[in-house]
Amino acid sequence: MSKNFPMMAKTLFGFEPLLAKELRALGAQNISEGIRQVSFEGDTGFLYKANFCLRTALKVLKPIAKSRVRNQQDLYRAVYDIAWPSFFEVEKSFALDTTMFSDLFNNSLFVTQKAKDAIVDRFRREVGRRPDVDTRNADVRIQLHLRDDVLTVSLDSSGGSLHRRGYRQQTNLAPINEVLAAGLLKHSEYSEHFDLLDPMCGSGTFLIEAAMMACNIPPAINRNSFAFMNWRDFDAELWEVIREAALNKIRDCSASFVGYDKAPSAVAKAKENVKRANLEEYIRIEQRDFFKTQKEKSGKLQLVCNPPYGERLQIDGEEFYGKLGDTLKRSYPGTDAWVISSHFEGLKHVGLRPSRKIKVFNGSLEARWLKYEMYAGSKKAKKQNRT
Template identity: 40%
Template sequence: MEQVLADELQKLGIAGIVTETGGVRFEGPMIDAWRANLWLRTANRVLMPLAEFLCDSGESLYQGLRALPWHDYLNPDMTLAVDCNLRDSSLTHSGFAALKAKDAIVDSLRDRFGRRPNVAPRDPDLRVNLHVAKNRCTVSLDTSGGSLHQRGYRRERAEAPLKETLAAALIELTDWDGSIPLLDPMCGSGTIPIEAALKASGRPPGLERQDFGFQRWPDFRPDVWQGLVEEARGQILDTLPAPIIGSDISPAALAMARKNAAWAGVGRLVTLNRADIRSLAPPPGPGILLFNPPYGARLGEIEQLKSLYRQIGDAMKQNAAGYTAYLFSGNPQLAKFVGLKASRRIVLFNGPIECRLLRYELY
């Protein structure tokens, strides 16, 4: 997903973009971080690196962190939390490293103010992120607060929902630009059609989100932020050039999808109806089919799903001429039962599960 994210940043006009394994860096004033949080569809967090130093023990971690100017970002009346991930390092326990980091930060502030901030793991004013790899520690501030996949619209969800950021990445990887129909014939709680409608209407994914991390920082300018939000609202389209359609066999899933679409502000822009995959009836092509069928965790489920994948292949062959279909699956063995040759395979991870986005040309 890194290149997809880099392309998003480029379209926002942000400078200094460097694609790395697992992320993308960029440079600019703080307002660019605010815009990134508002507009990015495929990023999980926007982190602001503060420092990088060698770290091979709890003491070196403590000293490196204590030397930073925490009073520029935090005061005793604010709350704090520390996230930590470790890889190939002398430090082997992330909980211990987070505790040492918290001690260093609060001790630094106690020295300056005579008082220390409180720790609030669930909802802090400032979230600090430590990444320790091969005894090198990168210290960052989390401008996002919570993960950016939490758009604020998905208040009801199906059993195994697709993360909003991953759904947005799948849409980007189809090269769909909103000018032709997009269908999700197994839409569940509606994440793919909703993310497609957000994109096609020019609606920022962060528009309905109530709280970003940077909004609690001392240098936050509510007037500047409100200007960004109003500018974004002024660009949103009321109608779309092509239909976005979601269908599902489950009435309960469709009820969730309709509520989620309404909360996302796109309820009028997506068509959601009950249908079996065998009755697939898209508008005339060209168009995009994009869906994420179940891929089963247990052997009994997998046996049952083989016939479903055959039905998917039959429906695509018989009813979707002129379309390009994309099937996202975490089970390559099941995908073979579609009975069509994929013209492209893109490897992606859905959490810990290695998946494939398979592309089929339906002539």
């Protein structure tokens, strides 16, 4: 039975508590929240499970060495002293990703180059040959994290970012990141007992992530490879056990998932992504203008929306967000509407007071995830019914 070891999962700003909750539910030990990351402990099987099942993680790292470095000689020696041939074979390509919060070196490229030299030299000494560097499609990715004079070297078990689920081949001008979509749904306390509508669905990401959550489908089910598969200690049999155990927990759900978009190209792309995710029986995509629609059923509805911000898709903010608010008030009673936007001026014209505001980032843009509660009757009557 393999022993537990330290790991760290990277995430987006504000998603640390969500990721910690996910890790706890999966069975991680010694969980500790940081900034855009959560550290924890688990065994090799858990490392595989974390990559396959975490919805709000971008990467899962396995730290392998920590050293104090004060100059380039210390840096070279710290990396050279790691027994690299025991981690991956010389035939595998590798790449380095460096993050620095230190005044000891001028730039991260120098640190990366020095570490690369150390790894290559260690292989030459022990194997007689050196592995190739491939910055785009490396078999093995290594993370260097330098804070002040402390260097942490980690193996990136994920490889490509975990937001690349494998189902989204078609995107529009302003697609929402899959991890961001999943985290926003979790922030909204999305329940599979409610129907979900995305009235400006674009690539369909919100709908796909919500349906996968409702059916307990592992987020990486459509992904073919992870970097840990290229490590020397990769256990293919254990991986299959972990994968099958997760797949056996998939369930059916009764909720409906509906997406509108007025652009025919967006509808076509969303439908293709839904098809690739094998979720056609759950998700319906239609070409419709949200501002001309009304609620389909009388029951509880959750609406999620990533409207244009005016960055890549030009809009008249006052008119657009005014229409958004008017449509919600007029046509969507009994709806909890969640909207993400960085168009702060436009949001002033929604004409509704949000009951929740959560600061998030969509890429480099600071945004807000806002909840608008649309009551079936008047708000006053709603309050009276509660008392």
